[in-house]
Amino acid sequence: xxxxxVALKAIDWVAFAERVPPNQRSNFNALKTRSDAISxxxxxxxxxxxPIDWSYYRTAVAKPGMVDEFEKKFKGLKIPxxxxxxxxxxxxxxxxxxxxxxxxxxxxxxxxxxxxxELLKFKNMVPFDxxxxxxxxEAFPETKLDKVKYPYWPHKPIADL
Amino acid sequence: xxxxxxxLSANSLKGSxxxxxxxxxxxxxLHTSSQSRAPVPPLPETGxxxxxxxxxxxxxxxxxxKTGVTGPYMLGTGLITYLLSKELxxxxxxxxxxxxxxxxxxxxxxxxxPSVAAFADKLNEEKLAKAQEVKDLAMSGLTQAIENxxxxxxxxxxxxxxxxxxxxxxxxxxxxNYRERLHMVTNEIKRRLDYQIALQxxxxxLEQEHMIxxxxxxxxxxxTPQQEKESIAKCIADLKMLAKNTQAKATV
Numbered sequence: 001x002x003x004x005x006v007a008l009k010a011i012d013w014v015a016f017a018e019r020v021p022p023n024q025r026s027n028f029n030a031l032k033t034r035s036d037a038i039s040x041x042x043x044x045x046x047x048x049x050x051p052i053d054w055s056y057y058r059t060a061v062a063k064p065g066m067v068d069e070f071e072k073k074f075k076g077l078k079i080p081x082x083x084x085x086x087x088x089x090x091x092x093x094x095x096x097x098x099x100x101x102x103x104x105x106x107x108x109x110x111x112x113x114x115x116x117x118e119l120l121k122f123k124n125m126v127p128f129d130x131x132x133x134x135x136x137x138e139a140f141p142e143t144k145l146d147k148v149k150y151p152y153w154p155h156k157p158i159a160d161l
Numbered sequence: 162x163x164x165x166x167x168x169l170s171a172n173s174l175k176g177s178x179x180x181x182x183x184x185x186x187x188x189x190x191l192h193t194s195s196q197s198r199a200p201v202p203p204l205p206e207t208g209x210x211x212x213x214x215x216x217x218x219x220x221x222x223x224x225x226x227k228t229g230v231t232g233p234y235m236l237g238t239g240l241i242t243y244l245l246s247k248e249l250x251x252x253x254x255x256x257x258x259x260x261x262x263x264x265x266x267x268x269x270x271x272x273x274x275p276s277v278a279a280f281a282d283k284l285n286e287e288k289l290a291k292a293q294e295v296k297d298l299a300m301s302g303l304t305q306a307i308e309n310x311x312x313x314x315x316x317x318x319x320x321x322x323x324x325x326x327x328x329x330x331x332x333x334x335x336x337x338n339y340r341e342r343l344h345m346v347t348n349e350i351k352r353r354l355d356y357q358i359a360l361q362x363x364x365x366x367l368e369q370e371h372m373i374x375x376x377x378x379x380x381x382x383x384x385t386p387q388q389e390k391e392s393i394a395k396c397i398a399d400l401k402m403l404a405k406n407t408q409a410k411a412t413v
Contacts, residue, residue, distance in 0.1 A: 008332055009325050016326070019319030035326055038333045045340045049347040052354075060358050067354070074350055082338045086331045094324040101317045108310045115310070119303045122296060128289045130203040 011035075214267070 013032060020028045052074070058067045126135050137144040145155035154161065210218040216233070224232040244250040 008329050011322060011326050011329060016319065016322045019316045019322070021313070021316055031323075031326060035330055038330055038337070042333045042337050042340075045337060045344070047340065049344045052347060052351060057354050057358075060361075061354060062361050063357065066357065070350060070354065074346075077346065079339070079342050079346060082335045082342075084331065084335055087328060090324055090327050090331065093327075094321075097320055097324070101320055105314055105317060108314055112307055112310045115303045115307050119300060119307070122300045122303070125296070126200075128292050128296075132201075 017028065054067065054071050057070075061067050121139075125139050131139075147155055150156055212218060212221060216237075221233050224236070228235070245252070
């Protein structure tokens, strides 16, 4: 019976709350209230029930052997522990979440690499007051005027002016 | 040389971008095949130094060792005198118009040059500032995005806590259930034993009451009419005696 108590891991709700992204905060609150309700219910129940006073019953009950029979059966009774069906489900969920988290982290790393590349490009750019038009077109290729497609000034469709 | 004149009079000119575009553009298009990819050094901020607006300083420096400070002036004076006296340059009506035009031009440039230059500079500055702003925004946006991504990664690391919480919940529920079972068993046994005891008490009470009723009934039934008459007569006699005694006591 006491071995079950050890299975409970101490959860730091404050640190947990920090890591929750804002769009999942309501889920987190629901989980917390549920957990609190369950733990309150657990602590309200004493661990072992009050022991039965067999000697009193032996003197009080007139039927001989009844109390002894009850006592024997009670002592020999082993209450089965409830079966745990959910832990395996939770473990499976955790494995899946780990997998998707790894994938997300990989994507995130790719995104970070892209951002850093762009940042590097900006950092290494020639400062504007020393730039020539050619440098400008190199740094921002989208501003380059297409002299082949629009050979006449202003080298871009009038609507884009 | 003309560029030096303009640059000198507008001596607050800072942005050499547009000029640079033309000059460097031309020089780059000349080197078509053997292009040196070295970055071009930035253009100088001001043009070459000139004296009196047109004569480059280099001439003065050149002649200084030989003829001192007044050398180039003497050279200029001598040249002008030579041209005029030999009539290599003829003074006619064109000279007067040249003098008038040039004096007006010089006056205009000297008076309005700096303000025009400042205005042109302001235009350029605005363009640069806008571009710089765009660049700064882009950079700060990127750094912010990187920060956010890192934060999200940190958040993802906390997912183990969620599953710990869930497992804890499950364990707590199981424990609660188990304890409830224990309590239920004990309570049931107690209830049954207490029921037996209560049953016994009830039986005993019923027996007692029944016995009492039966004894009373039998006693009352055993009083025969003969005995009843005798007991009533005895009671009356007793009462008479008691009355006599009381009367005797009262009179005494």
